[in-house]
Structures are given as C-alpha cells and as structure tokens.
Amino acid sequence: MYQSNTGEITGSEPTDSGQTCRRSGLKEATASSCCPASLSPALPYRSSEVHTPSSSHAPSQPGTASDGGFLEGQCRNGIRVGRPASSVLMSSSDTSTVRFPGGTPRLRRTPGSTGPTGTSVSSVSTISGASVIVAVVEGRGLARGEIGMASIDLKCPELILSQFADTGTYAKVITRLHILMPMEILMPDTASEKGKWTKLFKLITENFPGVNLTAIQRKYYNEKKGLEYIQQLCAPEFATVLMEVQTKYYCLATAAALLKYLEFIQSSFYAAKSLKVIFKGSEQTTMIDSASAANLELVVNNRDNRSDYTLLGVLNHTKTPGGARRLRSNILEPLLDVDTITTRLDAIQELLQNEELFFGLKNAIGHFLDIDRLLSVLVQIPKQETAQAAESKITHVIQLKHTLDLVPQLREVLKTCNTALLKAYSATLEDNRFDIILEQIKTVVNYDTTYLKGSLNLRTQKCYAVRPNINAFLDIARRVYTEIVDDIAGLVNKLGEKYGFPLRTSFSTTRGFFIQMKLDGVVLPEGKLPPEFIKVTKQKNSYGFTTADLIKMNGRCDEALREIFHMSYVVICQLLTTIHEHIHCLYKLSDTVSMLDMLLSLANACTISDYVRPEFTDTLAIKQGRHPILERMARQQPVSNNTYISEGSNFVIVTGPNMSGKSTYLKQVALCQIMAQIGSFVPAEYASFRIADQIFTRIGVDDDFETNSSTFMLEMKEISYIIHNASDRSLTIIDELGRGTSAEEGIGICHSVCEFLLGLKAFTLFATHFLELCQLESLYPNVENQHMEVEHTRNRDSGAEQVVYTYLLSRGCSDERQYGLRAAEITSLPPSIIQEAKLVACKVSQQLLAKRPADPETQRQRAVYHLATRLLQTARNSRLDPESLRMYLKGLKKQYEAELQTAAPARPTDTEEE
Ligand SMILES: Nc1ncnc2c1ncn2[C@@H]1O[C@H](COP(=O)(O)OP(=O)(O)OP(=O)(O)O)[C@@H](O)[C@H]1O
Known part of the structure; x- marks a missing residue:
C-alpha cells in the first residue's frame, strides 16, 4: 500500500503493512513513543487539570497574558469585523485593534464576477457552512511571489500545508483559496505596509468579499515555531510530512500563525500527536483556475447556486459527508498521475461488474457518520469542562462505537474484491487498533448502545451508555430517572382519562417532555382547552402543551440527567485515556470510507447513464461524447459529437x-x-485523453458592474492570464473572444491570440463568430476547422424560413451568413428594423469585398508556408520508412498543387518553379 501526498492510496506502488513512510521507508513510530502523558484528558469540571499540548512547547497556553498583542486586530475590507462567536477569550487589553491603513480597497464583487486575475469569483466562497481557516503569507523582496499557506477545517483535524511560487496574478493562491472555501483568512499585518495594500491582499479582499480577514502580527509567522508545532501535534502516521516541510519556511510560518490563532479563538486545543498534517504541492493536481471552475459549472451552477446542475451534482451519489467533500475537491483539483487514475478506474469497473460488492459496500458505507468531524472533537481537549462538554463527550463515544461497529461489515464486504485500490483499502481495515478500541469501549459501554437519530432516542442512549455495576451511584441515578419518566407517562395517561382526550407524551430538546393532542375528531368543551393545560402551541392538526406538574417533573428529570451525565463522563474520560493512543487509526478509516464512498458514487453515475471507461494516450479522442450536465437537465438525450485533437492537429476552430x-x-x-x-x-462511446496539467476556459460573461470592468477588459484579463500560464500540456477552451470590441479589432485580437497559442502544443478549442479566422487552417497545418450544422426549412403556413439546429459537428468552416440577423428575426424586434439591418449589412459586406484585392500572390505564399510547415512537422515527427515518407510527400505535393489552382489558376506552372 502506498500513500500519495494527497493522502490517497495508489495501487501503483508496492504494498506493505500500511505504516511505512513514503519517502524513507521508515516504519511508523511505536504507539508508546508517540503518546506522551500529556495526552490524558482532563478530569471532569476541573479545568486546572487540563493538560496543554506541552508545557515546554514554545507556543504558550492560549488565552493567557502571553497572548498579548497576538491578534493585531480583525479587519475585513479595512473595517474591523466581529470576532467569531468562539473568540471571546482575550480581554481588550490583550489586543490592540489596528486597521489596515490606507483606506478600504474598492470592493465591488458578487458571486460569478471576475477579479483582477481574470479569475471569476465563483460562488464557491459563498457556500454556507464553511469551517476552514487559512493563513497566508507571501515572501518579501526577492522571495516575492513565494506563497506559504496553511489551512485547517474546524470540522476535520487535518492541517494542510502548501508552498508554491505564483505569478503576479496570484491565480494559484486565489484558486486554492476558492477550493478551500475559507470562513476566515489570516494575513500578516504587514500586508499593508506604510499605508499601501499589497497586491495579494487587495486581490484576496476582492475575491472573497464574504470571508473574514484577520491581521496577525508578522512575528507570529515564525517558521521555527511552526516546525515545533508540527513536531508536537502531528500524528505519528503522518510524521513523514516533517521531511517534506522542514525547509519550506513560508508554509511553516503560516502553520505557526494559524495554530496560535486557533488556540486563541477556540475553547479547546489539539492534543499532542493528534493532527493529520499533509503537504500539498501544486504539482500533483491539474490546475483549474476559479474562473474556469465557474464557467464549467463544476461545483456551482451559474444561474442558481443551489441547483444540482453541476458536474458535482451529476456525479454526487455519495452517502457520507466525507465522500462528498472528497468528490468536490477532486473535481476542483483532478489528478495528474495516470497510475492513480487507472487504479480508480479499475476499482469502479470492478464495482460495476460485481453487483454484490457494489450493493454490499453501498449498504455498509451508508451508515457511517462524519468520521472527520468525530475525529476533530476526539482530538481536541476542551479548555473548560462544562456540563454541556461532558454530555457531548458521551455522544462522541457513542458515535465512535457506532462507527467501529460498522468496520467488520465493511471488512466482510471487501473480502471478495480483486482490484488493487479496493484491496489496499481492505488492508487498511485489518488494522487491529479498530478492534482494540472497540473492545475497550465495550468494557464500559453497553453492547447495544448505538447512535440513533432523534433527540429523545439519543438522550436515552447517552443515559444508559455506561454499563451497570460500574458506579453504584450512577445506577441509582438512572433508576430515579426511569421512575420520573414513568411518572410522566402516568400523569399524561391520567390527564387523558380525566378529560377524555387522546393525549400522548412527546419530547423535544427545547421543551423536554410535553403533551401532544391530535385535533382529529376532538370536541373541546366551549371550544377551549382546559386551563390546566399551559404553554399551548398549535401545529397543523395538533396541539402541544404542558402542565405545572409536568414542568416540575421535567426539572427533576434534568437534574437526574445532569447527575447521570456527570458520573458517566468520569467513566468515559477514563475510557478515552486508555483508547487515546490508538485513536489515530480513525484517520485511516476516514480516508477509506470517504474514498470508497466516492468510488461508489462514480460507479453509481455510470448506472444512471451510459458512460465509458476512458483511456490515457497522447490524443484527445471522444466518440459520441455528450455534455454530462445537459444530459441530466434535458428530458431527451442530447446530441452526441466526436472530438479528435492530437499534437499534429491541436487547434480546433469551431464556427456556427x-x-x-x-x-x-x-x-x-x-x-x-x-x-x-x-x-x-465519461459520457461517450469511446474516450481517450491526454493528461492536462492545466485547464483554462475563457467563456463570454456579461459586464461585471461590480468591478466596473467592461466586457472587453474582462476578456483581455482572462486571455492574458491564459497566455501567461498555458503550457504545452494544457487544455484551453476559448469561446467568442473579441466580442467586446469592434469586428476588425476583435478579429485582430483573435488572430494574434490564435497565433500565440498555435506556437504551443496545448490542445485548444476556439469557438468564434469571426469566420475570417477559419483561414488559419490554410496557414497552419495543426489547425482544423469544425462547424455546427444547421438546416433550413420553410414554415408551411407562413412560408418564412426557419433554422433547425442539429447540434452536429462537421468538418470545415460554417457557411452560414447573417445568422445573427436570422436569430434576431425570431425575437420580437420589429420587422422594419430587421429589414434595415439586413440592407446595411449587405452594403457593408459588398464594400468590404470591393476593397479586398483578389491577391493570388498572398494566397500562393500561404500555400507555400502551409507546405513548408507540414514538411517541417513531418520531418520532426516522422517515424515513417523512406518509401512511406516518399508517398506522403507526393501526396502533400498534389495537395499543394490543388491549393495553388484555387489560389491562382492563372499560374499553373508555380509548382515546377518551387
Ligand atoms: N448537443 C446538444 N444536444 C442538445 N441540445 C443542445 C446541444 N448543444 C446545445 N444544445 C442546446 O442549445 C442551446 C444553445 O447552445 P449554445 O449556447 O452552446 O450555443 P452557441 O452556439 O454557443 O450559441 P451563441 O453563439 O449564441 O453563444 C443550449 O442551451 C442547449 O439547450
């Protein structure tokens, strides 16, 4: 088994016990060496006994005076913003509020608008429920452009570090932040120096208008402290990350600032050796900038951000929150490594072929809770022990038991699997720590205690979680509680008999026990409820109320429960101390469950529509491909089309x-x-892809009033971003470039952009209304013209011409003219205006034709250029034997002669001269 940097097991590497360090082959540290005494959870309600991660550890105890000055102030958009609800630990004397000087940058952005990077702000950042805090820092002086980043999800104890070089547009930082969906971004206070905002800071404020931005004193971005933190907090399973990051100063610095800040704002801190720490370089995944993610509607629909008509919506059939998160992050950052992709494809294929495995896994996975979240609470030690925290701890142990109870079922189902990835995940489940923890839990928790939905159910589970005969007082308190609950039932029965009403006992978290009565067939005396019934609420066809006696009984119930939870908590804390050293195996379980869930989800998508297993070659070839989202939206099957892009024909111009x-x-x-x-x-009959290192799209958007940018300026920013970043291995999609300016300028811009891109080996699809660009095909051998076919019919009644869209792609340039005017005819524009427009268009094109010299010489030169480039390319790529090469060149010569015939029929002897 082999773990990639993204934490994924790949089948391509040799397998071992699952505890081998990726780089060094070092075995994981033994449990005893990684679990210092400081791990033991605190005894209930005595905060003085709570252990800090390390007293010798440089970062000080959070919330103490030594934190003074840590938080320079909280600022967003130059305005101090409210601190998150949990961050009330520091007194005002500990903090000095500063604002980033220099005034507030103009913030005029909405979801879907485009930032100065040319990167549209997709509404990813506006998704509610964000729980990620990110710290960012940029190198100074010569190191400008070197970015360090550390992030942690408050619902998942995973510290993600990254460090990379970015360009002046900071597209990588912005894209990565979009993927993380932060709720808060920490930046050094020096982001605003001498009243001037750094460019990165400005961009972040512009791109993330709904996110809290917090200034942290630069001194807390301390790489030495960052390394200490990681050494202190990283779980042994992930300790190899230290080798990866120890010389990456910027990401270490952000880790220090982030962890210090978390200690400060949270009422808990991470236990030593408890965090999953991973380093994520940008080189392992395909870069899709946030504008492209928005254009392609990968995770958010452009029209309605709650709609499921996105790629995520199409593929998401996950059953667990972890699976859904994993799928989302994969869609935004697809893989680059063919071996890893292939192992996934093998696994999906096996799931599709083995129904028993597919349904068995689906059933097993569906019962798992959010393991990341559970881990997050288990590895955090509350600073203050409250009754509520005590009750929560009992819930967490019940959830842990529920989770571990599911492991044997999962093991059993996976026993029959054959493919490398499923086998590797199956092997992770053989870790005996799962059984050890479960056995230890069962020594104090009832065998049949499990996690149940519904507040009363869960309350009952918590109440009876700890086994009898462990604490005699606990047993007595539970008997008292049972008696009160029985008394409540008796009281409600009596009241029902007294008034002749169909009463029943109900429970809600806010009201406790109360009485409910359905209205069906009930006749109230004088149309009123008896005065004994108080706090009456009416819901649809039932009344809810209580009585003074019932309120008292609820009070006694709560008191009994407090006692029960208190005593149970003491037992649970001792249990947690014993199992803590093994708890890190849950990281493996979380990884396994989320990955299996994602694979099942991808397999599920294939059962809904006809998808085919893709191949990876040097060619992009799709037979009868369909648009996955359109396929889901449309009632009818969309029209399918073929695609062929290879190195020799890597630039496709699409007209229509x-x-x-x-x-x-x-x-x-x-x-x-x-x-x-x-x-x-993929939705096709056959598909082969060349791995793309970056995917760029420039697709027409409307004016961005928020940033006050014109359509044209947005186009230029986006296209310049592509030009600066595209590589030979990129996939570039450009749609209607140059529509924001006059036709001549538009054509000019398109032409020069095409010529630039033609110099790359990137695969490019270029859709345009400028038919003039189709001439590029005769200039460059690697250009291919394609067009969307339409048919014309006549309306039987009116005799008017009608356009029928076939959505079929054909070779060559579109010969449709004035289709804009024809499209306008369908609208409600007055016929007189359309008529006038037709006249003017006709005159203009006649004038243009008159001006354009029939210049056979230019065309002859183009044909020569065409021939020369093809020859050059053939010479470069040719693996043909001499005879085949001769035949090929002969063919080319004929083709060239034919081209000259069309260009200059008057000079048939040109070929001989050449
Ligand atoms: N392959 C297809 N099968 C079925 N319907 C399609 C297909 N392709 C496009 N459509 C339908 O046609 C509509 C218009 O398509 P699209 O926006 O791609 O056209 P376009 O040529 O880019 O138009 P414009 O040049 O005006 O931007 C889509 O909203 C979709 O409903």
Missing part, C-alpha cells in the same frame, strides 16, 4: 450560428477531460 451548440460542445470536452482525470467514466 448563434444557439447552434458551440459553447456546449466546448464545455463538454473540458468536462469529459475533468471526469476522466478524477478517475470517472
């Missing part, structure tokens, strides 16, 4: 009238590419 399906086709190709790179099957 408005509404003919150009944009849909372009997006379809990119979506299929992303699906393939996350290890999913």
Whole structure:
C-alpha cells in the first residue's frame, strides 16, 4: 500500500503493512513513543487539570497574558469585523485593534464576477457552512511571489500545508483559496505596509468579499515555531510530512500563525500527536483556475447556486459527508498521475461488474457518520469542562462505537474484491487498533448502545451508555430517572382519562417532555382547552402543551440527567485515556470510507447513464461524447459529437450560428477531460485523453458592474492570464473572444491570440463568430476547422424560413451568413428594423469585398508556408520508412498543387518553379 501526498492510496506502488513512510521507508513510530502523558484528558469540571499540548512547547497556553498583542486586530475590507462567536477569550487589553491603513480597497464583487486575475469569483466562497481557516503569507523582496499557506477545517483535524511560487496574478493562491472555501483568512499585518495594500491582499479582499480577514502580527509567522508545532501535534502516521516541510519556511510560518490563532479563538486545543498534517504541492493536481471552475459549472451552477446542475451534482451519489467533500475537491483539483487514475478506474469497473460488492459496500458505507468531524472533537481537549462538554463527550463515544461497529461489515464486504485500490483499502481495515478500541469501549459501554437519530432516542442512549455495576451511584441515578419518566407517562395517561382526550407524551430538546393532542375528531368543551393545560402551541392538526406538574417533573428529570451525565463522563474520560493512543487509526478509516464512498458514487453515475471507461494516450479522442450536465437537465438525450485533437492537429476552430451548440460542445470536452482525470467514466462511446496539467476556459460573461470592468477588459484579463500560464500540456477552451470590441479589432485580437497559442502544443478549442479566422487552417497545418450544422426549412403556413439546429459537428468552416440577423428575426424586434439591418449589412459586406484585392500572390505564399510547415512537422515527427515518407510527400505535393489552382489558376506552372 502506498500513500500519495494527497493522502490517497495508489495501487501503483508496492504494498506493505500500511505504516511505512513514503519517502524513507521508515516504519511508523511505536504507539508508546508517540503518546506522551500529556495526552490524558482532563478530569471532569476541573479545568486546572487540563493538560496543554506541552508545557515546554514554545507556543504558550492560549488565552493567557502571553497572548498579548497576538491578534493585531480583525479587519475585513479595512473595517474591523466581529470576532467569531468562539473568540471571546482575550480581554481588550490583550489586543490592540489596528486597521489596515490606507483606506478600504474598492470592493465591488458578487458571486460569478471576475477579479483582477481574470479569475471569476465563483460562488464557491459563498457556500454556507464553511469551517476552514487559512493563513497566508507571501515572501518579501526577492522571495516575492513565494506563497506559504496553511489551512485547517474546524470540522476535520487535518492541517494542510502548501508552498508554491505564483505569478503576479496570484491565480494559484486565489484558486486554492476558492477550493478551500475559507470562513476566515489570516494575513500578516504587514500586508499593508506604510499605508499601501499589497497586491495579494487587495486581490484576496476582492475575491472573497464574504470571508473574514484577520491581521496577525508578522512575528507570529515564525517558521521555527511552526516546525515545533508540527513536531508536537502531528500524528505519528503522518510524521513523514516533517521531511517534506522542514525547509519550506513560508508554509511553516503560516502553520505557526494559524495554530496560535486557533488556540486563541477556540475553547479547546489539539492534543499532542493528534493532527493529520499533509503537504500539498501544486504539482500533483491539474490546475483549474476559479474562473474556469465557474464557467464549467463544476461545483456551482451559474444561474442558481443551489441547483444540482453541476458536474458535482451529476456525479454526487455519495452517502457520507466525507465522500462528498472528497468528490468536490477532486473535481476542483483532478489528478495528474495516470497510475492513480487507472487504479480508480479499475476499482469502479470492478464495482460495476460485481453487483454484490457494489450493493454490499453501498449498504455498509451508508451508515457511517462524519468520521472527520468525530475525529476533530476526539482530538481536541476542551479548555473548560462544562456540563454541556461532558454530555457531548458521551455522544462522541457513542458515535465512535457506532462507527467501529460498522468496520467488520465493511471488512466482510471487501473480502471478495480483486482490484488493487479496493484491496489496499481492505488492508487498511485489518488494522487491529479498530478492534482494540472497540473492545475497550465495550468494557464500559453497553453492547447495544448505538447512535440513533432523534433527540429523545439519543438522550436515552447517552443515559444508559455506561454499563451497570460500574458506579453504584450512577445506577441509582438512572433508576430515579426511569421512575420520573414513568411518572410522566402516568400523569399524561391520567390527564387523558380525566378529560377524555387522546393525549400522548412527546419530547423535544427545547421543551423536554410535553403533551401532544391530535385535533382529529376532538370536541373541546366551549371550544377551549382546559386551563390546566399551559404553554399551548398549535401545529397543523395538533396541539402541544404542558402542565405545572409536568414542568416540575421535567426539572427533576434534568437534574437526574445532569447527575447521570456527570458520573458517566468520569467513566468515559477514563475510557478515552486508555483508547487515546490508538485513536489515530480513525484517520485511516476516514480516508477509506470517504474514498470508497466516492468510488461508489462514480460507479453509481455510470448506472444512471451510459458512460465509458476512458483511456490515457497522447490524443484527445471522444466518440459520441455528450455534455454530462445537459444530459441530466434535458428530458431527451442530447446530441452526441466526436472530438479528435492530437499534437499534429491541436487547434480546433469551431464556427456556427448563434444557439447552434458551440459553447456546449466546448464545455463538454473540458468536462469529459475533468471526469476522466478524477478517475470517472465519461459520457461517450469511446474516450481517450491526454493528461492536462492545466485547464483554462475563457467563456463570454456579461459586464461585471461590480468591478466596473467592461466586457472587453474582462476578456483581455482572462486571455492574458491564459497566455501567461498555458503550457504545452494544457487544455484551453476559448469561446467568442473579441466580442467586446469592434469586428476588425476583435478579429485582430483573435488572430494574434490564435497565433500565440498555435506556437504551443496545448490542445485548444476556439469557438468564434469571426469566420475570417477559419483561414488559419490554410496557414497552419495543426489547425482544423469544425462547424455546427444547421438546416433550413420553410414554415408551411407562413412560408418564412426557419433554422433547425442539429447540434452536429462537421468538418470545415460554417457557411452560414447573417445568422445573427436570422436569430434576431425570431425575437420580437420589429420587422422594419430587421429589414434595415439586413440592407446595411449587405452594403457593408459588398464594400468590404470591393476593397479586398483578389491577391493570388498572398494566397500562393500561404500555400507555400502551409507546405513548408507540414514538411517541417513531418520531418520532426516522422517515424515513417523512406518509401512511406516518399508517398506522403507526393501526396502533400498534389495537395499543394490543388491549393495553388484555387489560389491562382492563372499560374499553373508555380509548382515546377518551387
Ligand atoms: N448537443 C446538444 N444536444 C442538445 N441540445 C443542445 C446541444 N448543444 C446545445 N444544445 C442546446 O442549445 C442551446 C444553445 O447552445 P449554445 O449556447 O452552446 O450555443 P452557441 O452556439 O454557443 O450559441 P451563441 O453563439 O449564441 O453563444 C443550449 O442551451 C442547449 O439547450
């Protein structure tokens, strides 16, 4: 078994016990060496006995005077913002509020608008429920552009570190932040120096308007402290990360600031050796900038951000929160490594072929809770022991037992699997720590205690969680509680008999026990409830109320419960101390469950529609590909199309009238590419892909009033971002470039952008209304013209011409003209205006034709250029034997002669001269 940096097991590496360090092959530290005495949880309600992660550890106890000055102030958009509800630990004297000087940068952004990087702010950042805090720092002086980042999800004890070099547009930082969906971003107070905002700071404020931005004194970005923190907190399983990060000063510095801040704002801290720490370089995943993610509607729909019509919506059939998170992050950052992708595809194929395995796994996975969240609470030690914290701890142990009870079922189902990835995950479940923990839990917790939904059910489970005969006082308190509950039932029965009403006992968290009565067939005396019934509420067809006696009984109930929880908590704390050294195996379980859930989800998607297993070659070839989201939206099956892009023909120009399906086709190709790179099957009959290191899209958006940018400026920013970043291995989708300016300028810009991109080996799909660009095909051998076919019919009644969209892609340039005017005819524009427009358009094109010299010489030169480039390319790539090469060149010569015939029929002898 082999664990990649993203924490994923890949089947491509040799397997071992699952505890081998990836880089060094070192065995994991033994449990005893990694579990210092300081781990023991505190005894109930005595905060003085709570242990800090380490007294010798440099970062000081949170919330103490030594924190003074740590938090320079909380600032967002230059305005001090409210501290999160939990951050009330520090007195005002400990903090000095500073604002980033220099005034507030203009913030005029909404979801879907585009930032100065040319990166649109997709509404990912606006998804509610964000729980990630990120610290960012940028190198200074010569190191400017070197970015360090550390993030932690408050619901998942995983510290993610990264360090990378970014360009002046900071696209990588912004994209990574979008993927993380932070609720708060920490930056050094020096982000605003001498009243000037750094560019990165400005961009972050602009791109994340709904996110809290907090200034931390630069001194807390301390790499030495960061390393100490990681050594102190990292769970032994992930200790190899130290080797990866120990010289990465910027990410270490952000780790220090982030962990210090978390200690400060949270009423708990992470136990030593408890955190999963991973380093995520940008080189292991495909870079999809946030504008492209928004354009392609990967996780958020552009029209309605609650809609499921996204790639995530199409593929998401996950059963657990962890599985859904994993799928989302994979879609936003697809894999680059073909071996890892292949092992996933093998696993999905096995799931599709083995029904028993598929349904068995689905059933087993569906009962798991959010393991990351559970781990997060288990590895945090509350600073203050309250009754509420005590009750929560009991819930967590019940959840832990519930989770571990599911492991044998999962093991059993996976026993029959054959593919490397499933086998590797099956092996992780053989870890005997799962059984050790469960056995230890069962020594104090009832065998049949399990996690149940519903507040009363869970309360009952908590009440009876600890086994009898462990604490005699606990047993007595529980008997008292049972008697009170019985008394409540008796009271309600008596009241029912007294008034002749169909009363029943109900429970809610806020009211405790109360009485409910259905109204069906009940006749109230004088139309009123008896005065004994108080605090009456009416819901649909039932009344809810209580009585003075019942309120008293609820009070006694609560008191008994407090006693029970208090005594149970003491037992639970002792239990937690004994199992704590083994708890890190839950990281493995979380990884296994989320991955299996994601694979099942991808397999599920194949059962809903006909998907095919993709191959990975040097060519992008899709037979009868379909747009996955359109397929889900449309009642009918969308029209499928073929795609062929290879190194020798890597630039496809797509033309066609408005509404003919150009944009849909372009997006379809990119979506299929992303699906393939996350290890999913794709909607096609056959599909082969070249791994793309980056996926860029420039797809027309409306004016961005928020940033006050014109359509044209946005286009230029986006295209310049692509030009600066595209590589030979990228996939680029450009739709309607240059529509924000005059036709001549638009054509000019498109032409020069095309020429630049033609110099790369990137695969490019370029949709345009400028038919002039189709001439590029005769200039460059690697250009291919394609168009969307339309048909024309006549309306039987009116005789008017009608356009029928076939959505079929064909070779060559579109020969449709004036389709804009024809599209306008369908709208409610007055016929007189359309008529006038037609006249003017006709005159303009006649004038243009008159001006354009029939210049055979230029065309001859183009043909020569065309021939020369093809020859050059053949010479470079040729693996042909001499005879085949001769035949090929002969063919080229003929083709060239034919081209000259069309260009200059008057000069048939040119070929000989050449
Ligand atoms: N392959 C297809 N099968 C079925 N319907 C399609 C297909 N492609 C596109 N459509 C439908 O046609 C509509 C228009 O498609 P699209 O926006 O891609 O056209 P377009 O050529 O890019 O138009 P414009 O040039 O005006 O931007 C889509 O909203 C979709 O409903």
